[in-house]
Amino acid sequence: MRRPGVAPVRWFHGASCAALVGICLAPTTGALAQADPPTPGGAIGLGNRGWSAADTNRDTPANQFEFSARAGVASDYIYRGTTLSDHGPAAGAAFETRFGAVYAGTTVATVNLPTQPAAELTFTGGVRPKIASIDFDVAVTYFAYPGERLPGETNGINYWEAVIRGDRRIGEDIHVAAGYAYSPNVSNTGARSQYAAAGIGYDVPGRLLPQNLAISFTAAAGYSWFGNQAAQLGGFPLPAYLNWQAGVTFTHKAFNLDLRYYDTNLSKENCFVFTGDPNARTGGRVDPVTNPDGLISNWCGATFVAKAWFAFN
Template sequence: MFRKIATLALGLGLLASPAAAQVDLGAGFSITGTATATSDYVFRNISQTRSRPAIQGALELSHESGFYIGTFASNVAFPNTNARQEVDAIGGFRHTIDSFSFDVGAVYYSYPGYTAQPGQYDIAFFETILKLKYELEPVTFVGTAAWSPDFFGSSGTGWWLETGLDVKLPILDITLSGRVGYQWIERNARFGAPDYFAYSIYATVPIALGFSAAVGFYGTNISEAECGGLKICDNRFIASVSWTF
């Protein structure tokens, strides 16, 4: 039974990219918040809500030195468990040198209210993440490396590598993005799925007053049989609307 929920790797897309809008608090500090409504919550292209909608919020306090702390929350829906929400603690440092920027951070993923049943494991875990970005207008090249000493479901060491690019189009300020990544897990049997390849392409368009919309296609090479008979690893289209302050 735990095999079905262990296919869910959880994450945070907001970690390394500061939002466009910020509220100046003085003394070099600023705060940024984002609220999102999305048709599905995926992490590394695996649904966290069993292909259902999610409401999410993120808050970040940053300093002009580059250090930041933050939090992220979302509803989740894991099969055969009482986990219904995810609340993450985030911290790190980011810096930009000319066209190059990096972000070194850490996330602790927690699931308040979750109680492990017989045959299940703790699903909370810790991950360190390095994100790199190089801007060459109108293209931005990005890369991500993430490591967990004990990944989701106590599945041992986990590694994630991803690369991609963002292209700013001259039409409506649309940004077209593409990503490819690969997830390694030490204990695949406990995790409930093999190491896998993930890919996505999506577009983001600013609207007004801090609102933006996005639509994209997300997929993995995990078959339904390898995904515990669930459709959470299937290819899917996702649409979302976000408001940032």
Template structure:
């Protein structure tokens, strides 16, 4: 059971991490353009946190991503290391996703489809769908609501529903406060327990390509509910992220 719970709670974290790392620090949407933009990046952290839990057995984490963006369309791939304990040989996860980010007045939407693959175990591959909306609030706060759904989570005939609220508040052109709170629900599953998580932290943009993040993560799970010992207790995580972009000509 511990192996299966580990798989369930640690898959598909790449897309969420990439979205957080690529959030704009200001609240102004970019001018529409179909010029293709390629983004590559990597991140390192003292722990691989996702939805309040460690996917690296409380050890250091790293990931790398590559995305192509053209107008409201995007597609990409993400790789990250994994440590799901001594009973599981998987040591990496690969995520592939495509999405669209339309805008309607003050609302900015994000819809995507993600395919998660745990290396080398392809028996738990699954699809996850996202619908999100973001808007600007007073005092420079940007807030978003995201909903994720998988009809067959980790290929175990279990429905997964995730409800997430995020916020961020740029303090100046370097510093930003941000956080999230959410609920991961498995319905009436007799195996997996639904739970809540939250995080809050501060980030500093050293330059346009390099960011440092210090963040506290926690859940309402007890130690006995963790798939690995201490994987869901509260902790502070230090992260370093780097990314750069290459823009092509506008085809219009």
């Protein structure tokens, strides 16, 4: 059973999770697969890490390196519906290099998690092939949390995840995306994790906007489900849940501003079971197996986030 101080569940981070391939990636569907892809600010977020350097596929000459970077701040660091910064502000940066369809990248972000790591680091390698009119992204990401002061019973929460994503544009202004992510041992809890998500975006036509300004409306929803944790953490499966988000992104040259609403269907009791929030309080419904003290957490509820960053290519 999860108690304050036990290694928390910090969910499948990832370059960009992808799938519902059969529905959203049909030959007449998909997103971000046009000659002029939307700006990074207008990409559809499918549960990828908040500071990933590349959210969209870009055409890169076959024999030429290309580099990109971004850095910024946010009022909260929300990942698949749950906060990674205890509903406080966060900062992050990302760097990526590409050679044709092959890429590698790394991110660093401030977090406030129960194990008290110094930061969150990710290391990703993958390939972004374009097949027919769909831009795919297939990658493996390793998540590291150096300097954990309270590594808990599992000796830390480092883990890796594999993801696949597809994006396609429909007409001039609409784009869709879908994806799937899998980890055999999420947050080093012993539980396997799976995540499926899909989203849609609308780019305001440039002819309606001032020069150098882009505006994109995007929304997405995802579903997470898990296997059983290790015996020392109770041996029970983590709670499955839905998460969703919607917002608008303004882009002016290298500057991006995103205003977004996030939420999940996790109860406050299951939010504690899922996150191991060390500030959880009593007063919730008791579950003799997963939450015998009836602890509740607000780490998974409705949240509005303002995020600003600069992106360079």
